[in-house]
Amino acid sequence: MLGGNERTDKLTAPNMNSPILVTGASQRVGLALALELAQAGHTVISASRSLQPQSVHPNIVQFQADLCLAADRQALIDYLQGNYDGLRAIIHNASLWLDDGLANLDTMFRLHVEAPYHLNLALGEMLGKAGSAGKADIIHICDETSSRGSKSHIGYAATKAALQNMVLSFAEKYAPQVHVNGILPGLLILKEGGDEAYRQQTLKKALLEFEPGAGPLIETVKYLLESQYSTGSQVVINGGRHLKNRMT
Numbered sequence: 001m002l003g004g005n006e007r008t009d010k011l012t013a014p015n016m017n018s019p020i021l022v023t024g025a026s027q028r029v030g031l032a033l034a035l036e037l038a039q040a041g042h043t044v045i046s047a048s049r050s051l052q053p054q055s056v057h058p059n060i061v062q063f064q065a066d067l068c069l070a071a072d073r074q075a076l077i078d079y080l081q082g083n084y085d086g087l088r089a090i091i092h093n094a095s096l097w098l099d100d101g102l103a104n105l106d107t108m109f110r111l112h113v114e115a116p117y118h119l120n121l122a123l124g125e126m127l128g129k130a131g132s133a134g135k136a137d138i139i140h141i142c143d144e145t146s147s148r149g150s151k152s153h154i155g156y157a158a159t160k161a162a163l164q165n166m167v168l169s170f171a172e173k174y175a176p177q178v179h180v181n182g183i184l185p186g187l188l189i190l191k192e193g194g195d196e197a198y199r200q201q202t203l204k205k206a207l208l209e210f211e212p213g214a215g216p217l218i219e220t221v222k223y224l225l226e227s228q229y230s231t232g233s234q235v236v237i238n239g240g241r242h243l244k245n246r247m248t
């Protein structure tokens with residue numbers, strides 16, 4: 001039985017043969033997260049449709065894949081199984097924040113639900129071989145609207161709610177070797193090109209009225225990777241938005 005620091009060190013010690021898969025790491029939050037993990041010594045596999053012109057860090061391996069397509073997902077699975085001993089973690093960050101409509105709902109279902117479902121089932125055995133870390137992690141990046149809905153993005157919130165629900169199922173299926181948790185952000189980074197009125201309106205939706213950037217998500221990922229007693233949990237990072245303008 002490992003004790004104290006030795007056990008914690010074991011958990012966080014990067015194992016180059018057990019990379020961390022981050023989906024949707026070509027920009028914004030996912031790219032910042034991939035860089036942080038790479039700088040900590042992890043090998044990061046970054047899967048997205050577009051690639052950075054040149055590698056942003058020697059520890060980041062870019063894999064081009066449209067995760068809405070089963071064939072691209074299978075190519076990613078085959079690559080991982082053919083080149084690494086195990087997987088330290090999978091972070092399902094890839095996402096599209098699309099307006100409502102049947103075509104967009106289908107796309108968001110494929111990306112937010114079908115892709116994590118397919119990858120978690122196919123890569124479960126690799127996660128079980130995380131090597132020196134002693135445990136592996138799956139982290140679903142959901143949204144705080146997963147649990148309260150969104151009248152302006154019904155399909156987005158519904159598909160993120162399905163992603164949130166799968167945290168519970170996979171946590172039970174893969175315990176104790178693989179810990180499965182969800183992160184439910186409120187505002188992180190506003191979309192480029194929005195006007196000042198939208199920005200102010202959005203900031204005022206939370207008790208903490210500022211745009212935090214990727215930091216809160218990165219901090220939460222690092223906590224979950226080091227945690228030995230979190231699985232099936234949903235971590236909300238929304239600046240107190242659920243308490244704003246309550247009918248008290």
Ligand SMILES: NC(=O)C1=CN([C@@H]2O[C@H](COP(=O)(O)OP(=O)(O)OC[C@H]3O[C@@H](n4cnc5c(N)ncnc54)[C@H](OP(=O)(O)O)[C@@H]3O)[C@@H](O)[C@H]2O)C=CC1
Binds near residue numbers: 026092188
């Ligand atoms: N920004 C915010 O304020 C908030 C964000 N979140 C969640 O946090 C996460 C990160 O947010 P953010 O950085 O703003 O997200 P972005 O929308 O800026 O980026 C999403 C990422 O997903 C990738 N992606 C999109 N479609 C596909 C696809 N079909 N196959 C593979 N990759 C794809 C994109 O890369 P590419 O286009 O190259 O494929 C991109 O790297 C998301 O899950 C989001 O839902 C939750 C609440 C608030």
Ligand SMILES: Nc1nc2c(c(=O)[nH]1)N=C([C@H](O)[C@@H](O)CO)CN2
Binds near residue numbers: 094189190
């Ligand atoms: N994939 C994405 N999901 C979300 C985004 C985004 O840019 N890409 N942005 C938001 C908003 O910032 C929202 O939290 C506040 O208006 C939500 N999800």
